[in-house]
Structures are given as structure tokens and as C-alpha cells.
Amino acid sequence: MAVTLAQAINAALADEMEADPKVLMFGEDVGQLGGVFRVTDGLQERFGDKRCYDTPLAESGIIGTAIGLAMYGWRPVAEMQFDGFTYPAFEQIVSHLAKMPNRSRGTVKLPVTVRIPYGGGIGAVEHHSESPEAYWAHTAGLKVMTPGTPDDGYSMMRAAIRSDDPVIFLEPKRRYWMKSDTELPVTTEPTHEAVVRREGTDVTLFCYGPMVRTCLEAADQAADEGWSLEVVDLRSLSPLDTAAMVASVQRTGRAIVVHEAAMTLGIGAEVAARIQEGAFYHLEAPVLRATGFDTPYPPAKLEEYWLPDVDRILDAVERSLTF
Amino acid sequence: MSTAASDPNDLLPPDEPVHLLDPDGTYHADPDHPLDLDDGQLRELYRMMVVTRKVDREAINLQRQGQLGVYASCMGQEAAQIGSAYALAADDWIFPSYRELGAALVREVDAAGFLHLYRGTWLSDHDPYAHNFGLMSIPIGTQALHAAGFAMGAAFDDNPIVTMTYFGDGGTSEGDPHEAMTFAGVFKAPVIFFVQNNQYAISVPLERQTAAPSLAHKAIGYGIPGFRVDGNDVLATYAVTRRAVERARQGHGPAFIEAMTYRMEAHTTSDDPTRYRTQEELDEAAKTDPIARMRNYLTARDLYDQDLEDGIEEQAKATATAVRAGIYDAEHGDPLELFEHVYDDPTGHFDHQREQLQAELAGAVDGEDL
Numbered sequence: 001m002a003v004t005l006a007q008a009i010n011a012a013l014a015d016e017m018e019a020d021p022k023v024l025m026f027g028e029d030v031g032q033l034g035g036v037f038r039v040t041d042g043l044q045e046r047f048g049d050k051r052c053y054d055t056p057l058a059e060s061g062i063i064g065t066a067i068g069l070a071m072y073g074w075r076p077v078a079e080m081q082f083d084g085f086t087y088p089a090f091e092q093i094v095s096h097l098a099k100m101p102n103r104s105r106g107t108v109k110l111p112v113t114v115r116i117p118y119g120g121g122i123g124a125v126e127h128h129s130e131s132p133e134a135y136w137a138h139t140a141g142l143k144v145m146t147p148g149t150p151d152d153g154y155s156m157m158r159a160a161i162r163s164d165d166p167v168i169f170l171e172p173k174r175r176y177w178m179k180s181d182t183e184l185p186v187t188t189e190p191t192h193e194a195v196v197r198r199e200g201t202d203v204t205l206f207c208y209g210p211m212v213r214t215c216l217e218a219a220d221q222a223a224d225e226g227w228s229l230e231v232v233d234l235r236s237l238s239p240l241d242t243a244a245m246v247a248s249v250q251r252t253g254r255a256i257v258v259h260e261a262a263m264t265l266g267i268g269a270e271v272a273a274r275i276q277e278g279a280f281y282h283l284e285a286p287v288l289r290a291t292g293f294d295t296p297y298p299p300a301k302l303e304e305y306w307l308p309d310v311d312r313i314l315d316a317v318e319r320s321l322t323f
Numbered sequence: 324m325s326t327a328a329s330d331p332n333d334l335l336p337p338d339e340p341v342h343l344l345d346p347d348g349t350y351h352a353d354p355d356h357p358l359d360l361d362d363g364q365l366r367e368l369y370r371m372m373v374v375t376r377k378v379d380r381e382a383i384n385l386q387r388q389g390q391l392g393v394y395a396s397c398m399g400q401e402a403a404q405i406g407s408a409y410a411l412a413a414d415d416w417i418f419p420s421y422r423e424l425g426a427a428l429v430r431e432v433d434a435a436g437f438l439h440l441y442r443g444t445w446l447s448d449h450d451p452y453a454h455n456f457g458l459m460s461i462p463i464g465t466q467a468l469h470a471a472g473f474a475m476g477a478a479f480d481d482n483p484i485v486t487m488t489y490f491g492d493g494g495t496s497e498g499d500p501h502e503a504m505t506f507a508g509v510f511k512a513p514v515i516f517f518v519q520n521n522q523y524a525i526s527v528p529l530e531r532q533t534a535a536p537s538l539a540h541k542a543i544g545y546g547i548p549g550f551r552v553d554g555n556d557v558l559a560t561y562a563v564t565r566r567a568v569e570r571a572r573q574g575h576g577p578a579f580i581e582a583m584t585y586r587m588e589a590h591t592t593s594d595d596p597t598r599y600r601t602q603e604e605l606d607e608a609a610k611t612d613p614i615a616r617m618r619n620y621l622t623a624r625d626l627y628d629q630d631l632e633d634g635i636e637e638q639a640k641a642t643a644t645a646v647r648a649g650i651y652d653a654e655h656g657d658p659l660e661l662f663e664h665v666y667d668d669p670t671g672h673f674d675h676q677r678e679q680l681q682a683e684l685a686g687a688v689d690g691e692d693l
């Protein structure tokens with residue numbers, strides 16, 4: 001059956017709410033409207049407005065109350081409407097959601113899942129296309145994960161809700177309508193493991209979320225040039241699966257990290273560091289990055305020039321191969 | 324420093340919003356809100372509302388034709404925006420959100436320029452200093468603090484200007500407007516917090532947004548008087564704002580105005596309001612239309628005739644046509660400009676990225692990578 005990423009996440013939320021009466025879903029417009037992307041469609045109707053409710057327009061309030069609800073014993077799933085609107089909640093996420101379990105020396109558990117549609121490519125106005133993953137991955141105490149396929153959308157969402165650690169769950173919004181032929185429920189690899197989406201021998205592309213599909217397209221095109229690319233979907237950005245990254249580079253000897261987020265201090269920087277630590281003698285070329293530029297996200301009409309695409313990725317592949 | 328207000332009752336909003344015009348145009352004089360507008364100004368208010376609605380409709384059409392990515396209509400809110408913006412002096416400043424087409428037109432911001440943000444040509448098009456009109460602010464309520472700071476800055480400099488900021492009913496739930504009111508109260512900043520209560524924040528109705536008796540009540544906790552006005556009554560909106568502005572200009576500090584209005588269109592063109600509100604509710608709201616009301620008033624005063632309507636209609640059409648011409652298939656700018664305004668003093672690393680984009684663009688032009 002063809003399932004979109006949005007439908008897969010919706011099904012995971014419903015199945016987890018069904019399985020665990022402590023699971024709550026809340027955020028701006030998630031109730032009657034079903035969310036601006038309809039990811040929570042039907043949940044309020046099915047589970048009632050105590051289990052799935054609209055909040056006032058206040059992101060700090062959403063995350064701060066999620067912390068209180070979790071301390072009481074609920075299992076909150078909180079939606080931030082867009083990536084660029086998580087910042088009012090930065091304080092609650094960084095100072096408390098991430099740190100309180102550690103502060104309590106293990107007595108307080110915060111099984112909160114923060115769902116964030118993220119990334120660009122949808123022609124939106126400012127603040128609706130950001131990739132803030134590095135902020136969260138840089139913050140100890142948060143698990144950060146992002147599905148690149150509908151199957152992972154389902155399976156990782158359920159795992160995120162079941163995790164006793166706080167999870168930042170980044171949903172690649174331009175892939176919400178991406179379909180896969182799948183029967184739900186589906187269980188994919190454990191969330192902390194990276195997955196090889198395509199095997200190759202010449203260069204590894206490390207990617208996640210929205211760029212998984214782009215990298216697979218790049219690998220298809222590269223095959224026409226006679227280049228064999230391996231595509232590794234990181235899935236979990238914190239923790240990172242170092243072993244899988246190192247193993248892939250040991251096979252290919254070359255690595256390119258691809259993400260939409262700006263280059264400087266993005267996930268790519270950490271991936272490159274770990275590869276040189278773990279696979280230094282296998283490297284045939286420096287680890288390169290194909291990413292967004294170090295500028296604010298551009299207006300919609302210019303995003304195609306800003307976002308990494310097949311061309312920018314293949315350009316990096318060529319530079320790596322000819323190094 | 325000022326001391327706390329002597330009597331909280333002085334800060335409380337009235338039970339009923341100030342209202343001067345009935346929907347049929349009947350005028351009720353109010354000694355607290357005298358009208359200091361001549362016939363020409365009354366017609367001017369009407370004209371600006373009609374032009375705003377026409378441009379607003381054109382923007383919706385342009386979005387449907389794929390010319391704008393999205394658009395947030397101000398239909399139904401013309402009186403709230405134009406009555407309030409018109410009450411300011413030319414030197415006074417406005418810090419808008421994203422829905423203030425009407426206020427922008429009062430400030431003579433080019434309408435097509437205004438819409439370039441929604442087209443995604445650039446992140447903004449107008450020079451705030453040329454119009455005393457700030458940049459559109461999409462993160463809800465954040466601009467309230469900029470307005471408070473701007474007003475503080477003017478006061479520190481003994482500059483007698485007043486600053487006004489717009490936000491929505493939903494915006495009153497965010498933290499920033501509350502911090503803005505805290506600062507404005509403490510520093511007695513000459514700033515007006517003008518809230519268009521259009522009853523919805525996307526799908527969330529007012530009763531799910533707040534348990535306060537009214538939004539204007541929120542102000543009094545900060546030592547700021549809360550005013551309420553019928554926001555579909557352009558004369559009342561003008562008069563109430565005027566009073567608050569003069570009060571601020573005379574050094575009596577900030578004010579909060581809640582204008583009761585209704586968002587007649589979807590939240591934005593991406594929204595489907597049939598999922599959360601009924602046609603009956605919409606039909607009911609249409610009866611309070613601000614433009615019809617003002618037309619009824621002008622007619623009763625013998626200030627309205629077919630000639631006036633034709634002239635305004637012609638001007639509205641001309642503006643809408645100019646907007647269409649300015650937006651339709653408008654070229655985007657040079658992608659390299661993305662690097663131009665990020666830093667005053669860009670570094671070498673930054674130059675390297677600019678060169679990379681330049682090379683990509685050259686490759687695409689040569690057809691190598693197409």
C-alpha cells in the first residue's frame with residue numbers, strides 16, 4: 001500500500017496513542033485542523049480533546065508544560081509548527097528538557113518528543129525552511145533523529161515516543177508527500193543506527209532527512225558517469241553512529257557529507273571529524289561537504305540556488321575523486 | 324522613575340468596545356472621542372479601505388495564479404488598520420506583523436513591493452526609514468519588543484514621536500509582547516500596542532487562546548491602560564488610537580488597544596478554514612463589513628455619490644493593475660546578492676562560498692550541469 005511520510009507519522013502517533021494511554025499530542029492547530037501539514041489529522045476526533053489538544057500560541061509554553069506533564073507521568077508529544085518557530089522554546093529545550101534528567105541525577109525522566117517539520121524546498125516565506133538540527137545535536141541530553149523514508153517515519157516515531165530520553169524528532173517537510181510501498185505497522189532498524197541505503201565502492205555520501213532522496217538521485221546519475229556511490233542515511237544525528245560511518249569509509253576511502261543546513265559547524269563538521277579520527281589511513285581524499293551556504297535562508301525564488309542538489313553533490317564527488 | 328499607577332481601575336478597559344458607527348452608518352457622538360476629521364479626510368479613510376481591499380483581492384488572485392507563494396489577507400480588517408495608521412503623524416513609526424497591507428498603504432509603501440516578500444523575490448522590498456514602517460515580522464509577536472525599544476530610543480532622545488506595533492490575538496499569548504509591555508511600562512515608552520483581534524489564530528479561536536475577560540485586560544498588569552474599540556468602525560478606531568497617541572506623545576506612556584474585528588478570508592491562501600468555522604459564522608460577520616458601514620455613513624452625510632465611487636474605483640483598479648504588473652513573472656534578483664548583506668565586513672571564507680555559487684551559476688549558464 002502506498003503510504004506518504006505524513007501518513008506514516010500520523011499512523012505512528014495514532015498507534016502509540018492507542019497502545020499507551022499516557023501519550024498526549026499537543027501544539028498549535030494540531031486539534032480540529034489536524035496540523036498545518038495534517039500530520040495530526042483525525043487524532044483529536046479519535047482520542048478526544050484531552051489527549052490531542054490545541055495550545056495557545058506560545059512555544060515556550062508548549063515545551064515548558066510538556067516538561068511539567070512529563071514529570072507528572074504523561075508521555076507528551078509536542079509539535080512546533082515550523083523549524084523557525086522553535087526559537088521561543090529554546091530556553092525550555094536547552095535549559096530544562098535537555099538538562100533536568102542529568103540535574104536530577106537520574107530521578108527525573110522526561111520522555112518528551114518534540115516534533116519539528118524542518119528544511120526548505122517548499123517555496124515558503126521566511127522562517128519556514130530552516131534546518132536547526134545542529135543546535136539540538138550540540139545540546140547534550142537530547143536525542144535528535146530524522147527519518148528519510150516513510151517506513152522510518154513510522155517506526156522511528158514510535159520509538160521516539162517510547163524513549164525515556166527527550167527526543168527532537170525532525171520531519172523533512174518537503175518529503176511529507178513522498179510515498180513508499182509499505183504495510184503498516186513496520187519496524188525498521190534501531191533509531192541509533194545509520195543505514196546503508198545504497199551500496200557503492202568509490203565515494204560515500206552521508207546524509208539524512210530531506211537529502212536522502214537527493215543523494216540517491218545523485219548516486220543514480222553518478223552511475224551513468226561510471227562512479228559507484230554509497231549512500232548512508234544517518235537517521236540519528238545525536239547520537240551519531242560512528243561505527244557505521246567509519247565502516248563505510250573503510251570500504252570507499254572517500255566521503256562527502258550532505259545537508260541543507262549551512263556548512264559552518266553543521267552536522268557535516270562532526271561527521272568529518274569522526275571519520276578522520278576513525279578512518280584516517282583509509283582516506284584517499286579530504287572529507288568534503290555539499291551543504292547550504294553560510295547565509296540566512298534565502299527567499300523562495302532563490303532557494304534552488306542555495307540548497308544542495310544533485311549538481312552540487314556530484315561536483316563534490318568529482319573533486320573528491322580527482323583529489 | 325515613574326511610580327505604579329495610583330488606581331488600577333483607571334487602567335481597566337471599558338465593558339463595551341468604543342463604537343461610533345452602526346452597521347447602517349448611524350453615527351453616535353461620544354464626548355471622549357470627538358471626531359477631528361474634515362470631509363476630505365472622511366472620504367480619504369473610505370478611499371484607502373476600498374483600495375486596500377482591491378489590492379488584497381488582487382494578491383489572492385496572484386497567489387492562485389502561482390505568482391505568490393502564499394498570501395495573508397487583511398479582508399475585513401481594513402478599518403482596524405487604516406483607522407489606526409491614519410491616527411499617527413507622518414514622523415511616527417509602525418512595526419507591523421505580516422498582515423498589515425492596509426497600514427502599509429497608508430504609509431505609501433509600494434503595494435507590489437510589499438507583495439514581493441510573499442512572492443519570495445526578496446525578503447523585503449521597502450526601506451523602513453523612507454516610510455517609518457518596519458519590516459514585516461513573521462515570528463509572532465516579536466516585533467512588539469522592537470517597537471518598545473524604538474519608542475524608548477526616541478524618548479531618550481527627546482524626540483516626540485510615537486511608535487505603534489501591530490500583532491494579533493494569538494500574538495498576545497507569546498512571551499515577547501509581554502516583555503515588551505513590561506519594558507514599555509517601566510520606561511513609560513511612547514508606544515501603542517495595537518491588537519487586531521480577528522477571532523482566530525489560524526484555526527484556534529479566541530476562547531482557546533486566552534481565559535482573560537478581554538485582551539485589553541492583559542495590559543493592566545503592566546501598568547498600561549487597556550482600550551477596546553470596534554475595529555470594523557473606522558471612525559472609532561481612528562478616534563481611540565488618536566487619543567492613545569496624543570496621550571503617549573504628551574509623556575503619559577504606552578497604551579494597549581484591542582480592536583474587535585474578524586478575519587473574513589482564510590488565515591493564508593494555504594489554509595482551509597472550512598475545517599474549523601462555519602459559513603453561517605462568516606455570513607454573520609459579513610454584516611459588520613467596515614467598508615459598507617463607512618459608505619452608509621458618508622451617504623447619510625451627503626459625502627458620497629456615484630462620482631466619488633467611480634473615482635475611487637478607478638484608482639483602486641489602477642493600483643491593482645500596477646501591483647499585477649510589478650509582480651507577474653517578476654524576475655528574481657542575482658543569487659549572488661545572498662552574500663551581500665549578511666556581514667558589513669565579510670571574511671575570506673565567505674568569499675570562497677560566493678565563488679562556489681558563482682561557479683555553479685556559470686556552469687548552469689554554460690549548460691554543463693543542466
Ligand SMILES: Cc1ncc(C[n+]2csc(CCOP(=O)(O)OP(=O)(O)O)c2C)c(N)n1
Pocket residue numbers: 028057059081085088422461462463490491492493494495521523524525586590
Ligand atoms: C513564533 C511563531 N509561532 C508560530 C507561527 C506560525 N503562525 C503563523 S500565523 C499564526 C497565527 C497568528 O495568529 P494571530 O496572532 O491571531 O494573528 P493573525 O494571523 O490572525 O493576524 C501562527 C501560529 C509563527 N509565525 N511564529
